[in-house]
Amino acid sequence: MYLAGEEEIEAIAKVIRSGKLFRYREDSECERFEKRYASHLGVREFALGASGTYGLAAGLVGLGIGPGDEVLVPAHTYMATATAVLAVGAIPVIIDIDETITISPDAISDAIGPHTRAIIPVHMWGAACNMDAIMEIAEHRRLLVLEDVCQGIGGAYEGRKLGSIGHAGAFSFNFFKNMSGGEGGGIATSDPxxxxxxxxxxxxxxxxxxxxxxxxxxxxxxxxxASELLGAMLNVQLDRLDGMILSMRAEKKRILAGTKHLGNLGLRVTPMNSADHDCATQVMFTLPTEAAAQAFVETMPAVVAGKTGRHTFTQWDQVLMHEGAHHPAINPYALPANRGLRTEYREGMCQQSLDILNRTVMVATNPQHSDEEVDAIIHNIDQAARVALEHVALDDVVLKSQQAVDLQKFDA
Ligand SMILES: Cc1ncc(COP(=O)(O)O)c(C=O)c1O
Known part of the structure; x- marks a missing residue:
């Protein structure tokens, strides 16, 4: 959540004063939000619930996914994408992302097996997945697509709102999201x-x-x-959303323009599937090595995408441990219906993802940044990129001198 103020307080106070906090009532705030958000997204229906995790599970249930089904999930996402699959009794098959840090369409094509029923493309850090490619594969291979838009609220793919392109789209309104009620979530779809x-x-x-x-x-x-308090808060937050996204996009544009010269030194902007339509909550750069990325984040406030502590499959303990439910009798990994599905997560899997994630750095934008703060970010990126890329140059020198020593040994 970026902004919340008097309007939210007033909206919540009004609900409390009315004494009607249960959503099924006349003039329901939840119902008003559902209608407004569905229209904002350009879908027929939105169902509000308590969290993004429930939203994902509700989407899978809505699509009829369950035991006997494999669902493709990307190696880079919050673990709820995978645990929601387990919550409905199905098996998450973890596959690679590409340099856009979203699910790789090539990896999707390679991973489809006889039991694959659905794909969950996750619009990570507000950056859209390659939805044209994904929908084409899905149509061709008769798969269902549930977009995970928890981190992509307000974003779009080539002009179409995220969450309106797949068969359903799941949203989170937890504290860290672009629009928040503290907690909350839901599911968008045009299929009644x-x-x-x-x-x-x-x-x-x-x-x-x-x-x-x-x-x-x-x-x-x-x-x-959902409670009426959530509905009331989200109705105010929705009014702010477009303006916030526009200001983050403007900030990102300024940062990219102000750091363009660093391209000559070898700083690469992370490629995007829909560069003009992302939420712009982050400006991302893909560095040549992990050490360079580390040097970058040690020089300025920024994070390495693969080192947030909770967004890489290697950190999804329950999934890797095959603890798919609270009771062994309903653990999807042990269900007879899931025999023959790909339940193993092998050592060394998704190396491409780990390599990319450990080289991708993210600099956060904020709709409240002042011009001076944006100037400071541009200055910091200049400094951090120089330190990081010098690091690569030094590594190169060390590597070349090591090769020279090896060659000498060979000559001797
Ligand atoms: C990509 C992604 N999917 C799912 C979720 C789950 O949302 P919630 O925390 O509202 O259950 C999150 C939340 O952080 C997320 O970032």
Whole structure:
């Protein structure tokens, strides 16, 4: 969350004063948000819930994913992308990202097997996945696509809002997201059947309040209903969203213009699938070596994408340990329906992802940055890039002299 102030306080106070905090009521804030957000995204329906993790699971349930299904997830994402797959009884198959730090369409094509049913492209750090390529593969191979837009709120892919391109899109409104209610999440889709199943998962008794669609047989879901406090806060946050994204895009543009000269020294801007439409919450550079990336982040406030501590598959303990549920009898890794699926995560997998992530550095933007602060960021990037790239040059000298020594040994 970047900004919250008096408007949010007033909106929440109004709900409290009304004494009506339960979402199923007249003039519901949750319902108003669902309608407004669906229209903002350009989809038919949005179902609000308690978190992004529930949003992802509701999306998978909506799409009919369950035991016997493999779901392709990228090696770089918050672990909830993979644990949501386990929550519905399916198996996450972890595959490589490419230099855009999002799921690689080539890796998707290579990984599709007889049990693969869905792909979860994750728009990491607000940068869009290659949705044209992904949707083409999905159509060709009859796969379902659930976009993970938890980090991509407000972003788009070639003009289409993230979350409106796949068969469904899951969102998080937790504290760290572009739009937040402290916690919260939900699922967007244009398929009413998917929406109805997702709603049943989020609140198994929702039809008691809203009426039941006879086509959808109800099932036991979880309890992830949103409160009116969340709805009220998100209605205010939605009003701020476009302006915030525009100012972060403007900041990113200024930073890229101000650091363009560093291209001559070898500083590469991380390639993007939709460079003009990302959320611009980060400006990313891909350095030639891991040591250079480390030197960069030691010189200025920035982070290495692979070293956040929680966004790389090597850090998803429960998944790697095959602890897929709270009870062994319903652990997807041991379910008979999942026999024959790819449940192993081998040593040394996804090396391409680790290499890219350990060389990619991220500098955060902020809609509240002043011009002076942006100037300081540009100055810092100049300094950090020089230190980082000098590092590479020095490494080169060491490598060349080592090779010369080796050659001498060979001659002798
Ligand atoms: C990419 C991604 N997916 C899923 C989630 C899960 O969202 P939540 O924390 O709201 O459950 C997050 C949250 O950080 C995320 O960044």
């Amino acid at each position: 059947k998917v929406a109805e199943r997702a709603r049943c998962y989020i609140d198994p008794c929702h039809f008691y309040w809203q009426g039941r669609n006879d086509e959808t047989r109800p099932f036991a879901g979880v309890g992830a209903r």
